[in-house]
Amino acid sequence: MDFKNKVILITGASSGIGKQTAIEFAKLGANIVLVARRKDKLEQVANELNDFHVSTLVCQCDVSKKDQVKEMSKIVLEKFDSIDILVNNAGFAIYGSVSDLSIDEIESQMKTNYFGMIYCIKNFLPSMLKKKSGHIVNIASVAASFGLPGIASYCASKFAMLGFSEGLKHELKDTGVGITVVSPIMVRTDFFDRPSFEKMPKYSPMSLSSKTVAKTILKAANSPRLEIIVPSVVRGAVWMKNTFPYFINPILGKSFKKQLDSIKQD
Numbered sequence: 177m178d179f180k181n182k183v184i185l186i187t188g189a190s191s192g193i194g195k196q197t198a199i200e201f202a203k204l205g206a207n208i209v210l211v212a213r214r215k216d217k218l219e220q221v222a223n224e225l226n227d228f229h230v231s232t233l234v235c236q237c238d239v240s241k242k243d244q245v246k247e248m249s250k251i252v253l254e255k256f257d258s259i260d261i262l263v264n265n266a267g268f269a270i271y272g273s274v275s276d277l278s279i280d281e282i283e284s285q286m287k288t289n290y291f292g293m294i295y296c297i298k299n300f301l302p303s304m305l306k307k308k309s310g311h312i313v314n315i316a317s318v319a320a321s322f323g324l325p326g327i328a329s330y331c332a333s334k335f336a337m338l339g340f341s342e343g344l345k346h347e348l349k350d351t352g353v354g355i356t357v358v359s360p361i362m363v364r365t366d367f368f369d370r371p372s373f374e375k376m377p378k379y380s381p382m383s384l385s386s387k388t389v390a391k392t393i394l395k396a397a398n399s400p401r402l403e404i405i406v407p408s409v410v411r412g413a414v415w416m417k418n419t420f421p422y423f424i425n426p427i428l429g430k431s432f433k434k435q436l437d438s439i440k441q442d
């Protein structure tokens with residue numbers, strides 16, 4: 177797909193995967209709407225995008241707040257009429273057992289990771305449907321396929337994102353608007369810098385760069401597929417889990433539980 181002069185809106189564009197996705201789209205001449213809470217970080221990203229001579233719009237917005245998303249979408253649609261690609265990337269996890277996390281902590285992950293995506297889709301989909309074109313890319317995780325101890329509520333938010341996307345994909349058939357989920361595993365970003373991950377091993381040698389994931393997001397923006405798992409080799413693990421759940425689930429559950437227990441003991 178030729179992204180030149182297309183309008184790409186990326187939530188969570190102030191760091192990590194979202195920032196790198198903005199850079200990769202801008203390299204191809206796309207205009208970029210940068211959305212996140214930290215305005216100073218977004219402005220730094222916008223400055224970096226100046227090198228590519230594209231139009232940028234910085235929108236400070238907490239996607240978990242539906243009034244803020246509504247206000248942000250008004251500003252964006254006033255400037256650009258419609259957007260071509262919506263990348264729902266804003267998200268985070270809080271590590272800890274369900275017994276240890278508060279209801280507010282569990283709820284906050286759902287509000288940003290799941291409802292944030294819904295608020296953006298509800299505000300931008302009508303203009304895409306009107307012009308009969310556009311693509312939504314939702315950034316889930318391999319945690320959308322495995323319920324794991326220590327990140328149960330994060331997994332739930334990503335399972336929900338995948339299920340919603342699958343249902344919506346059927347609804348969008350023949351409308352000209354597409355939707356694809358990108359599900360990465362272990363990416364070197366600020367994601368694990370939250371205090372709850374303090375005692376966790378940070379990255380393995382197999383961790384992905386945000387550039388690898390950003391390039392997959394560009395492919396997803398024009399893909400007929402429901403889900404793209406990155407790296408693709410992990411598709412084998414998801415297939416194994418779905419095909420032999422009674423074999424795979426106890427193995428994975430045991431290893432993640434062991435890690436959770438060892439961190440609790442420290």
Ligand SMILES: NC(=O)c1ccc[n+]([C@@H]2O[C@H](COP(=O)([O-])OP(=O)(O)OC[C@H]3O[C@@H](n4cnc5c(N)ncnc54)[C@H](OP(=O)(O)O)[C@@H]3O)[C@@H](O)[C@H]2O)c1
Nearest residue numbers: 188190191192193213214238239266267362363365366367
């Ligand atoms: N890193 C991984 O290993 C990994 C693996 C699988 C999936 N993912 C997913 O990839 C996505 C991006 O994560 P990342 O790895 O790039 O982590 P990151 O560097 O921490 O980036 C997270 C981004 O989300 C934004 N954000 C968080 N809460 C927000 C809110 N309420 N409203 C608006 N923006 C919000 C943050 O910006 P502000 O703080 O400025 O708002 C930041 O730009 C997430 O959805 C994550 O679940 C990550």
